[in-house]
Amino acid sequence: MRRQLRTDAGQAFPIYVVMVAGLLFLACAFFAVGKASATRNGAQGAADAAALAAAQDARDTLGPPFVASLMTPGGLHEFLQDYTFQTGTPCMEAQRFAASNRADTKSCYATYGYLQDRMHVSIRTRYTVGDTVIPGTETRQGTADATAVIEFRCTYKFKGDPGDPVAFKCDGRDGISIDPTDFDQGAWAALSKAIFAVHLVDD
Structure with missing residues (x-):
């Protein structure tokens, strides 16, 4: 009887070793998946921040041409439809x-x-997933894309001639009146933020 017990225990030991090895491999695999997910999330966060920074920097340049467009007939429509900004500085900010x-x-x-x-x-x-049980992760970097939109958030009605003050309703609220002939040039950035919204969108 004792000899039979020893035989059964000897047969169970290799199975136990294989089971433990399998569980350890699964744990390492889950760890690798977790590191890859963390790298991906870090990449997406960096892309989102970069896209928002670029869009916000571009938005801050829109004040002068926006106000200038109010000086000519149909100028605002042409500005909203055709104006293109330089991307050099926004991309440096990104x-x-x-x-x-x-x-x-x-x-x-x-x-546009x-x-x-x-x-x-x-x-x-600049960092990789790192060494894991999955081959190739030690050189695998995270990549991600993001898009931020600069959106005109106002409605308006021209009641006078080009160059006259224009009242805007932004996000459904009244209160923004712009006199293109008497505008404080130190308020360009504040005007741009009031007129244009910036937010992330799905590409």
């Missing part, structure tokens, strides 16, 4: 925010549309 999140921009560009423009940013992390 890179700065990407770098603060340990990433670099792969691409940064704008697309009536009542809204978009800044598109792609990034790659």
Whole structure:
């Protein structure tokens, strides 16, 4: 009887070792998936921050041409439909925010549309997933894309001639009146924030 017990125990031991090894491998695999997910989330956060920074920087340049458009017949419509801003400085701002999140921009560009423009940013992390039981993760970097929109948030009615003050209703609220012939140039950024919204969108 004792000999039979020893035999059964000897047969069970290899099975136990295989089970423990399998559980350890699964644990390591789940750990690798977790590290990959964390890298992906970090990349997406960096891309979102970079796209928002680029769009906000571009928005801050829109005040002067916006006010100038109120001086000519049909000028505001033409501005909203056709105006294009330079992307050099906004893309530098995107890179700065990407770098603060340990990433670099792969691409940064704008697309334009009536009542809204978009800044598109792609990034790659400077760090990798790291060593795991899954081959290749030690060199795998995180990548992500993000798009931020600059959206005209106001409605308006011209009641006078070009160059006369114009009243705007923004986000359903009255209260923004712009006199293009007597505008405080120190308020460009504040005007841009009041007139244009910036937010992330799905590409």
